Amino acid sequence: MAYATQAFDLALKLRDSSRIIRGGRIKSAELRRLEHIDDAIVMALYILRIARRHKDTTEIKSLLNSLGTSHILRGEYDQALRYQFESLVIREKGGNKKEISIILNNIGVCYYKLNDIPSSIKYFKRCLELKRESNDKYGLDRLLINIGLCVNEMGNYAEAIKYITEGLNSCDGKCTDQIILEGEIALGDTFYDAKLFSESLKHLKISYQIAKRIDNFRFQVENILYFARIHLIKKDFEMAIRYLNEAENISLQKGYKFLLIDTYEVFSKLFNEIKDYKSASLYLSKYIAYKDSVFNEKVTSNLAQLHADFEERENLKTIAEKNQMLSLREELIQKQKIQLALMAAIALLLTIVAIMLYKIYRDKLLINIKLDQKVKERTEELRENNRSLTTAYELQQSKILKVEKESLIILSSVSGLCHAARLELTDGRAKEYIQKVANNIDQLSPLFKKTKEGE
Template structure:
């Protein structure tokens, strides 16, 4: 009960937010538009293609007709001049605007032209977006096998680029496709995969719609608690500037939850709020609007308002028929058959039962189911092959790493052995040198000791000789003194030449 009250508050909150959302200033955009128009007028030939494309992108949100005209002119110019890049880009954007304008066949016409060109020239960015548009158109035309194939091709391109945001978008689109096929188990599987990828990246773009899709899928499976949880999270992620189409999804989820819990008045009020959004935002031809009308008819049926229910069923059928929403038509035919059975109008009941069977077989016939199974198996096989290749590559890389590691180990061991051998050689040489040094020191010490001893002996001998020489000198001096004295005495007594000569000789001896 608390959960229902919370969703009711959220519904009222969004209704108030929608009334308070402000429109961005048009001045800046108008300046850009005028600048691009001037650029287009100033250029000639193929030079006009690029500014025309940019002008078309700028006008796409506010002036669909002018945007289409810009893209068409850019497409013609690029085709005339053989400009492959601008041809593919303008064709893709032209198809996208045509799709949003519910001109599905025209959009598919341009995509069939540009896709082979984009493939040949490896224009991967345009190619993946073109596959995405093609898948949406095929889905709206109930060509679900072709839609699934285009979605898987788009997913493979995004997986090759490792762009997690776009991988999440592709997984969400595949989940939506399975949801349209009422294969809620597969739908939930891809939605949850998309959510896991989305949570691995910082951006929260489109997280709100993904959470609402998960909530809707849980509700279709009868899990009201999980449906309320994810719907609340989706509303919270959407914020105050939630886009009208996302608001309609939120309202549809809330009303479906109330419908399944038989809180019919709240469910009806919520659906009427969604209808007001569709009316004020040009979404009366959307498939979700047809789903809302169908749900209103079911609510009126449960309230036994048979005429009102039939009017809603007829209105839903008109929208679904004019736009080729065959899966919604299938649900409408089933609801009408039950209503006619309830009112005992068996002829009308039989009529709509037949239409139900024919439509179901056209949507999910044997060929369609075979193609779906084949495409699913091809994708699974391709995914497994990619995983096997990645695993084999990982093993090969590990083997290379192991070989490199083993080679490094061998080199390290050889280097270590060389280091040990060189160290041993150096140590041996050191030991030998140390031994030689020690022996040399010992020899030097011994020789020094010998020299010291020899020096001591020599010094001793010199001292002895010096003493002996000094003694002799002293004796000679004494002798000379005596001779001198005697000579002096003799001179005084006998003054002759002979004594003078002796004295002279003594004096000379002293001088020497």
């Protein structure tokens, strides 16, 4: 506390707004820890005004949460919920699931104190869901214990013990004294409601010893009240009165209105039990007065208005989310329509391309068939021409051979005549001509013979 005060005073001297806000928040938290609740609220409100002026959202969230917790301790649940809901709205805008879960837990605690168990468990379950989504283990132990307390109020003691034990086990043997204290008193409360008073006392004593060791006066009083109730059931009125007096003294000193309500209620029951109706009436009037101060018409109206406002905001948020979903769905439908149209267009184009390709293929096939036919026709024509040429050639050759044969016969006849003429002629000149003719015939004969041999 001394360091927090020094840091805050230094920030004031330096006129450093960010340090003033941070230092003031820390000092307010320390005041609340030391259970100087009124001073903690005054400090937090002063710093909250500065933080709002500088629009320091991070510090505003923390200060609102701090104020909500302080007002819970004072039993001012309408104020507590107002600050917690405002903090929740800011944190939901930020979207940080871990931060949102902290506020949901605190709102659940507030509704638990108001004995609105359905609302309390609703916020605790929302908190648990967010923690599991974000794999957030911070505060899981306390949350499970709180859910156990709600389940206990609904009369399901076995399930309540299961939740509380799970909360204590979630620390893996490293629970803080505060968590062990809260878990043990929760078990004591559950066994008390189940009328297992010996088992209840065992856990309550562990919780009370830790509360004494760490100077947690609120939980000291809560344990003491259970001691008083159990001794009242056992008809040990002297011990019950002693515990109730101790609870009243601490509660008056610390300003625990909600604990004074419980204290005076037990006092009234005790004096009715011992037939001291005057004292019973006195404490009943105190009980009514304190309960009216905490749960008066104004507070009830504020709570109803806060609940209605927040529910309206939740409904509007739900409507907005549904509208957004509808808008997204409509957008998705439009996109799907466009996709279907594109797919249909692509399918149509592919069909057209396929038809064109088939047509081109068919045309090529027909052309190839026609070309093959023409090639075959041309080949046949060429073959026919070749056969005609061959026949003409052979005929020509036959004629040539015939002429050659006839020429050879004529040449042979002429050659024989020349030979006979040379024998018969006496004229030298005539012989000479005949000889030249014979020579020419001799020269021609080999040519015809060669042609014949070549054939």
